Amino acid sequence: MVGTYKCPGCGAPIEFNSQAGELVCSYCGTHVDVSKMNSETDKYDCVVEDLEKEDAQYGDFDSYKCSNCGAEILTDENTSATSCSYCGSPAIIKERLRGQLMPKSLIPFKHNREIAKDEFRKWTKKGMLTPACFRKEATIDSIKGIYVPFWLYDYNVHVDMMANATKVRTERKGNTEYTHTSHYQVNRVMDCSFTKIPADASEKMPDSVMDKLEPFNYNELRKFEMPYLSGYSSEKYNYTKEEMNYRAESRARGYAFTECRNSIIGYSSVNVVHSNARLQRLGATYSLLPVWILNYVFKGKQYMFAMNGQTGKIVGELPISKGKAAAWFGGVFAGVSALLLLLGGILG
Amino acid sequence: MRNILKKSLGFIMLITVFTGLCGYTTEHDKVYDEAGLFSQSEISSLTDMAERYGNEVKLDLVVYTVDEYISKSVMETADDFYDDNNFGWDDCDGSGAILLIDMYKRELWLSCAGLAQAYVDEYTEDKILDNIEKYAADGDFYGAATAFMEGVYDAALDFRKDSDYKEILDNWYEGKYDTYDDIASMVEPKEPNFFTSFKNPLLSMGIGAVCAAIVVGIMCIHSKTRMTVGSRTYIENQNFPVRQDNYIRTTTTSRVIQSSSGGSSGGSSHSHHSSSGRSHSGGGRHF
Numbered sequence: 001m002v003g004t005y006k007c008p009g010c011g012a013p014i015e016f017n018s019q020a021g022e023l024v025c026s027y028c029g030t031h032v033d034v035s036k037m038n039s040e041t042d043k044y045d046c047v048v049e050d051l052e053k054e055d056a057q058y059g060d061f062d063s064y065k066c067s068n069c070g071a072e073i074l075t076d077e078n079t080s081a082t083s084c085s086y087c088g089s090p091a092i093i094k095e096r097l098r099g100q101l102m103p104k105s106l107i108p109f110k111h112n113r114e115i116a117k118d119e120f121r122k123w124t125k126k127g128m129l130t131p132a133c134f135r136k137e138a139t140i141d142s143i144k145g146i147y148v149p150f151w152l153y154d155y156n157v158h159v160d161m162m163a164n165a166t167k168v169r170t171e172r173k174g175n176t177e178y179t180h181t182s183h184y185q186v187n188r189v190m191d192c193s194f195t196k197i198p199a200d201a202s203e204k205m206p207d208s209v210m211d212k213l214e215p216f217n218y219n220e221l222r223k224f225e226m227p228y229l230s231g232y233s234s235e236k237y238n239y240t241k242e243e244m245n246y247r248a249e250s251r252a253r254g255y256a257f258t259e260c261r262n263s264i265i266g267y268s269s270v271n272v273v274h275s276n277a278r279l280q281r282l283g284a285t286y287s288l289l290p291v292w293i294l295n296y297v298f299k300g301k302q303y304m305f306a307m308n309g310q311t312g313k314i315v316g317e318l319p320i321s322k323g324k325a326a327a328w329f330g331g332v333f334a335g336v337s338a339l340l341l342l343l344g345g346i347l348g
Numbered sequence: 349m350r351n352i353l354k355k356s357l358g359f360i361m362l363i364t365v366f367t368g369l370c371g372y373t374t375e376h377d378k379v380y381d382e383a384g385l386f387s388q389s390e391i392s393s394l395t396d397m398a399e400r401y402g403n404e405v406k407l408d409l410v411v412y413t414v415d416e417y418i419s420k421s422v423m424e425t426a427d428d429f430y431d432d433n434n435f436g437w438d439d440c441d442g443s444g445a446i447l448l449i450d451m452y453k454r455e456l457w458l459s460c461a462g463l464a465q466a467y468v469d470e471y472t473e474d475k476i477l478d479n480i481e482k483y484a485a486d487g488d489f490y491g492a493a494t495a496f497m498e499g500v501y502d503a504a505l506d507f508r509k510d511s512d513y514k515e516i517l518d519n520w521y522e523g524k525y526d527t528y529d530d531i532a533s534m535v536e537p538k539e540p541n542f543f544t545s546f547k548n549p550l551l552s553m554g555i556g557a558v559c560a561a562i563v564v565g566i567m568c569i570h571s572k573t574r575m576t577v578g579s580r581t582y583i584e585n586q587n588f589p590v591r592q593d594n595y596i597r598t599t600t601t602s603r604v605i606q607s608s609s610g611g612s613s614g615g616s617s618h619s620h621h622s623s624s625g626r627s628h629s630g631g632g633r634h635f
Contacts, residue, residue, distance in 0.1 A: 127571045129564075165593075175605050182598040189590035194582045214577045255579035259586065262579075318571040328567065329560045337549075337556030344546030 013089040015231030018109040037227040081234035103224040106288035116292040131321035147234035147288035152196040153248040154282040157256040165267040199244040201237035212315040241284040383415035385489040405504035408444030415451035422457040427622035447496040459630035467504040469537030484635040
């Protein structure tokens, strides 16, 4: 069933306001704290007659009835929050957030839609190779705030490493040069833990983009409450924690080796002969992290622009204008060549 | 009869005066091909070239090839051939250059007299000889002779363009000096430095292209976003129960450094005096 949170003051649909950090009614201005909203859910949740879920005929899509206007809402099987395309009311699909599917925590959006749009506009103006028309044409209205499902993994790692290293010193006596090479055997054993390594659990979100949005500031991680989702889209996880484990574990392993290797310092050369890591998975929490997403098409190619909804870090690929690239190439080539020829002529 | 005699005498005198104006001390061939390395057309082409270049930079250019054993060194052979035959431009010291190709000894020798010694300093000489050697090693002696003439011609042009030497050149042609020895100390060999290599357009353009590629490459990478997390982002409680750096042994190698012969300071000449007493500069190669 689809729920919409209603303002206790005027009954209009109420959304989470990132500036205020709580729910704010855009009609009457009433502020309600998230936890208070949740506890009074039954009173204000205007879910009407328990409407069934119709699927099957829509294949991958499920259909719900909007609790505000009664229109049909189509969602795919992973969406857990969205907005009604007719009346714009936030629609939260509660059964996708219950039980096992309930996230443990989330980081609320810090930047609102206006700021996200602004940032996108600013970003399109950057880049020395961006085609001029891109800056003007880019469509920003369809920017969407999504809570992306993540698994946050904790590991303890134990690393054994052995390396052969050398220190080289040269000395000159008269007209003979002596090279002294001191050989060392280096051993390291390192213990450490990694907390909350994120792995995005949504099939729809490309990992390459999600990875680059990191880091999120976990200090603002809050216990999950449904009202946070009001006004945003959200997904439940596609991949289970077991499925994503390999990805997170590889990262932990890689980081551990890097850290251990970086502790071998002060040598002219280091050759790692043997290394081994033992991981112990402490647990994985299901968490929702805020991301602003904009999918756009430019000159036939699809691009995704993403912005970390908490830190504001932007991930995106600016299109490259071949014309501008060629112009830069030509300019630098001509300039440097001319300069060198001139120098050769004058000072050579 | 008398008329014809008078006319031909006049004509001969005209020619002598004309060649005298041409500038060579004596009228002579430019190519002495005793080893038979060149075809007739090559000889006439080389002669043409020698006269054209020579007239422009006021040098007498000669090519001499031998293929029988000569007891003298190639240096002496070249110098003596030049001096004995009175080659040279009609200036105070018979400026010119001769290339000797000795097929018996398989050696080349380039000898410069008069002003040519100033035009072709030790560094230029090396470059020209390297060039000639390449052709000679391939058996392309026509190419070698051409390389010789072009090399000396270019060197002469460079020197004569140089404003620093304008005064010396003017004085030379006015006869203020007796021999090259008088001005030897005033000429500084153009030691190549770091910037000389940039004169080569291929090198300069190559570097230009590489720089351009790097700049555009950086701009392309700039347009893509980078990972901001690393091994330290999620790490906690890091400690090292074992941390050993065990010294094993030291090995020592040594090498003797050759002290490189420094470049000669400006002013010291690389000329010698030939048997006739006149100064020549020169260098040779085996091929």
